[in-house]
Amino acid sequence: MRPRPWTLLLAAAAQALVAAGVLVAAVVSAADTATGHSYQRSSGIALTVLAFAAAIAAGFVVPGLLRARLWSRTPALFTQLFVGTTGVYLLDGHHLNFGLPAVVVAIAGFAGICAPPSWRALSRLGLQEREELATEAQAATEEPARPRPAQAKAAAQPSAGAKKPPSAAKARPTGSSSRKASSRRR
Numbered sequence: 001m002r003p004r005p006w007t008l009l010l011a012a013a014a015q016a017l018v019a020a021g022v023l024v025a026a027v028v029s030a031a032d033t034a035t036g037h038s039y040q041r042s043s044g045i046a047l048t049v050l051a052f053a054a055a056i057a058a059g060f061v062v063p064g065l066l067r068a069r070l071w072s073r074t075p076a077l078f079t080q081l082f083v084g085t086t087g088v089y090l091l092d093g094h095h096l097n098f099g100l101p102a103v104v105v106a107i108a109g110f111a112g113i114c115a116p117p118s119w120r121a122l123s124r125l126g127l128q129e130r131e132e133l134a135t136e137a138q139a140a141t142e143e144p145a146r147p148r149p150a151q152a153k154a155a156a157q158p159s160a161g162a163k164k165p166p167s168a169a170k171a172r173p174t175g176s177s178s179r180k181a182s183s184r185r186r
Contacts, residue, residue: 004066004068004121005115005117005118005121006117007111007112007113007115007117007118008065008066008068008112008113008117008118008121008122009066009112010108010109010111010112011065011076011109011112011113011118012062012065012066012112013108013112014080014105014106014108014109014112015058015061015062015065015076015079015080015109016059016062017105018058018079018080018083018105018106018109019055019058019059019061019062020055021083021102021105022051022054022055022058023052023055023059025051025055026048026051026052026054026055029044029047029048029051030048030052032044033045033047033048057075058079061075061076061079064076065113065122068121068122069122070122070123070124072122073113073119073122073123076109076113077110077113077114079109080105080106080109080110080113081106081110083102083105083106083109084102084103084106084107084110086102087099087100087101087102087103087105087106088103090102091103
């Protein structure tokens with residue numbers, strides 16, 4: 001199997017960082033909810049559950065990127081778009097310590113996915129190339145089936161009962177019969 005492009009590894013690393021960051025946020029949210037520091041207890045529980053689900057979903061995409069699976073491209077792009085938007089929102093709120101790393105990771109992940117080598121690896125064309133390589137490798141490991149001597153001799157000689165095709169002159173209808181055939185078709 002061909003090695004993965006480094007840009008795809010960059011995208012997978014950015015996706016893993018996003019999943020880890022969301023997991024840390026989910027743990028902090030769970031701790032705040034448990035200690036009573038959330039705005040409302042019910043909304044804190046709901047946000048904690050959603051944060052854990054988002055961390056699992058983001059982490060699920062990482063192996064797909066590493067294996068260059070076609071389905072992983074879209075969720076990875078949407079994840080990076082969401083993280084970038086959230087980072088800009090945090091920068092706007094003067095939270096440079098969270099916003100700047102989020103924007104940098106989102107740009108790196110987005111660039112890693114959209115780079116031509118990664119795009120080819122994650123496209124249908126890349127999938128076809130991988131399948132062709134796999135079938136070539138499988139064909140190289142298998143020995144071609146050799147015909148038995150009796151089968152090879154029989155295949156080379158025409159059978160005695162085979163008829164030759166009629167000549168072109170015999171197959172062509174005469175003038176009057178061709179007019180009758182054409183009038184029947186109408």
